[in-house]
Amino acid sequence: MYMLDQTDFLLLDELQRDSKQSIKKLAEKVKLSITPVHERVKRLETLGVIQRYTAIVTPKALGKKLIAYCQVKLLRHNGELFDEFERYISTLDEVLEASYMAGPYDFLLKLVLNDMEEYQNFVVHKISKLEIISNIQSSFVIQEIKNTSIIKCLPDDNKKLL
Template identity: 60%
Template sequence: MNQLDEIDLCLIRELQKDCKQSIKQLANKVNLSITPTHERIKRLESNGIINKYMAIVNPQTLGKTLLAYCQVTLVKHQGSDFIEFEEHVKGMDEILEVSYIAGNYDVLLKVILNDMNDYQNFIIEKISQLGVISNIQTSFVIKQTKNNSIIMP
């Protein structure tokens, strides 16, 4: 891991809270001038500590009211099946996250959809078309009490 000092950690925290802050605002918060603050941020980016900047959208405002977790079991556990699965789901906008997991299932998908009809179409027309899947078990989110993307260093 890269050596991060307290200033780097403060910049990471501040950028995660609000990445639209100006370099001047960030410099004031870490008690540096603008140039070294900008250089530190560029170093954090080039070292892969900061991967990207993005807007967090309220899914409800876009009609996305159904959040689900699909636990997927693959037919076989061989490299080509995992590669085929990854290629199949890569371009699906409904899928927010794909994680290989240990336990009773192989993959966990975090999926955002409009409604149950959208879910049915997603399963029938997209996911179940892949021959390497043997089982899908879905859990639907009733209410989220915490949804945070900030990782505190």
């Protein structure tokens, strides 16, 4: 496995902030020429360190005004039930994130929806139809305080070294 160095971490920090910036601009920031920066970015992609590039859309701009978190408990802990739930949840557009959890609930789902009516439809007609679920508990976001996809790679004081 390839070991990441400070330059890789700096590139990752920069690409997370703005993945559309040019290789030339990245090269200036990390004080390397264009070719090595291009090769490093390609290597980070090939290694799977960079999974994909995406546009982050503002939900409200699409009429999605409700964010809900659903905690889901299955009837019992059984590999087949977990697999069935995971397959089904993966098909639902309302679910942005799904995590297998330790604690009183088995899964935590993040939903983005138009409104409470769409939430009700999701619960009644989509998720509750699974007979393998024993309990669903939901919480609703009043206001988002922080929403980021950036994972800090290099502490700010280390950037001065480059």
